[in-house]
């Protein structure tokens with residue numbers, strides 16, 4: 001008899017580390033039949049961890065007359081080939097542990113289902129480590145579905161899920177997740193990560209200093225193959241469960257491992273996923289040979305209810321849903337990278353692929369929600385009619401700290417209403433909530449006041465404490481902050497609160513002055529000092545600020561060669577007018593400001609004198625940009641509205657909720673100045689209409705911001721890649737900066753931001 005078998009495995013792609021071993025196991029099982037009278041031809045297709053590729057390859061082979069398939073490790077790939085199996089009357093041996101919830105007539109399932117593998121693991125974890133579980137998984141069907149069952153299981157046992165995170169296929173940067181794990185202090189970590197993400201996850205576990213004796217990882221997936229790739233030192237002490245481990249000490253198993261490694265390569269680890277693949281292939285080939293047909297219904301019928309003695313004990317094919325009853329073991333990784341059995345069911349555990357009272361049955365349009373939640377920065381929450389949280393977008397989880405699967409109590413709802421603006425979209429089976437954080441209202445938290453500057457932001461408040469110290473002394477002050485953050489207002493407040501308050505406050509923007517006029521503006525000049533000089537000469541700003549304060553704005557823009565003159569004046573407390581020889585004493589407090597990073601300029605650009613910097617920077621105040629203190633936006637808006645009402649006699653005193661949300665989420669690159677201007681414009685238009693301020697009154701770039709958020713993210717990505725490319729192509733930062741057309745200091749800053757190294 002001639003048998004053709006299609007092998008659908010990912011020989012490349014993120015899950016290839018597991019699937020290559022499965023592919024070898026299938027070939028090994030088939031090789032056993034090659035000596036018999038039957039000829040078996042295999043057709044291998046690399047499905048590249050990609051469901052669409054799996055469906056395409058399966059269809060191509062099915063069209064060519066292949067009836068028997070083995071493979072499709074991920075549930076996404078399996079689900080993608082089901083229509084092909086139906087259309088061409090084919091059989092798939094699906095040899096991976098999976099989430100259950102399926103009983104397809106064309107599939108023979110030889111992997112473990114959650115009640116066999118996951119529940120046993122969790123039970124063992126609770127008994128030996130504790131009941132608080134943190135779940136981390138790859139973002140696709142198996143982990144999400146498995147965790148739904150984990151939640152049901154935990155709820156029934158009064159255990160708790162303290163964290164639940166999903167990462168995309170191939171994800172590698174787990175640092176932030178480990179920070180969360182450390183914060184939440186679970187007793188065990190339950191991992192359903194698949195593919196290449198498994199390796200950095202276990203490696204980083206060790207690097208961040210976690211202890212497997214305190215908080216081990218329990219994973220139904222991470223087996224001998226993955227431990228081999230990550231290195232035994234990273235796998236050691238963690239747990240998995242399966243029917244089969246390479247370390248099963250029987251003579252038969254040692255023989256099997258020996259023979260298989262002779263076939264597949266000496267170093268090939270053997271895992272349960274591979275054993276299940278070998279077993280499934282062997283059982284199906286046995287049936288075909290016995291009943292002499294490739295007709296899938298006949299094969300299934302022949303397999304149903306059969307009992308087999310295998311290397312891991314007795315296995316029975318369930319006649320109803322074609323999953324296997326089997327014994328299950330829990331193993332802990334030794335320092336040699338093998339599993340030491342710490343628990344053994346000894347008896348078979350029947351498969352229960354269908355959980356009762358499933359959450360997913362109720363989760364209407366869940367996939368749509370999930371996809372939306374991924375691309376959107378909105379905080380989206382779906383709550384079933386019974387009050388269960390059936391879905392949270394990443395943002396929502398971050399904001400609420402709630403868990404999927406938990407129930408919203410009355411208190412939680414109250415708290416939600418206090419903290420968020422809630423847009424509710426009622427559905428048939430569940431309600432959708434979109435949450436937007438409310439800022440603490442002005443009345444509930446009175447702002448910190450420093451002159452005319454008010455803030456509820458704690459970081460800014462502690463900076464302004466330095467302002468109070470400055471007001472009580474005569475020390476020079478350097479104010480740092482982006483344009484429009486209110487540097488001049490802070491300088492004015494320091495002056496007004498100081499003992500010089502009755503003296504003048506003179507503001508000079510050194511950045512705006514023409515280079516050849518800076519000295520005469522600051523220090524004055526005598527008659528005939530230069531062409532065009534006013535008759536009788538003129539006093540400069542320093543003298544004008546006598547007994548008061550001089551505010552030197554944009555000090556970072558002052559030409560390098562003039563900085564020394566300024567330094568001398570500060571050190572000697574004397575000035576000489578241009579064209580004069582007489583030294584005049586000055587009693588002026590200096591407050592300087594800049595939006596540039598002077599330390600970087602000193603270090604990398606050599607465009608600012610360090611001695612001047614240290615003279616000016618006796619006390620420094622850094623004003624956070626508005627995007628980092630969005631809690632200040634609401635009260636600023638209302639202060640501005642009051643100012644405008646006074647200035648224009650009347651006008652709107654309110655901003656509609658939706659417009660306020662937009663204002664709160666916009667990053668305000670021009671800071672308070674931009675906010676004030678935007679609001680003044682909105683005030684005037686709304687005033688004309690006799691209405692409150694609404695979305696339509698805001699400037700277009702503010703209105704279009706929320707739609708462009710996703711693009712903005714990718715712009716950042718593009719920026720990162722461009723810098724990486726320039727850095728990789730060149731040998732020095734100077735060269736890379738010149739290719740990019742940016743200052744070297746900017747390049748260093750960006751490289752730091754994106755963690756790029758030379």
Ligand SMILES: Nc1ncnc2c1ncn2[C@@H]1O[C@H](COP(=O)(O)OP(=O)(O)OP(=O)(O)O)[C@@H](O)[C@H]1O
Pocket residue numbers: 452453454481482483484485486487488489490553595636639672673676
């Ligand atoms: N705390 C505040 N409360 C109310 N208005 C403020 C506040 N801070 C700044 N503003 C307003 O924002 C605008 C910009 O402020 P200011 O000129 O002090 O900023 P700046 O940082 O010195 O700007 P630049 O860097 O461009 O010189 C002004 O209209 C000012 O009135």
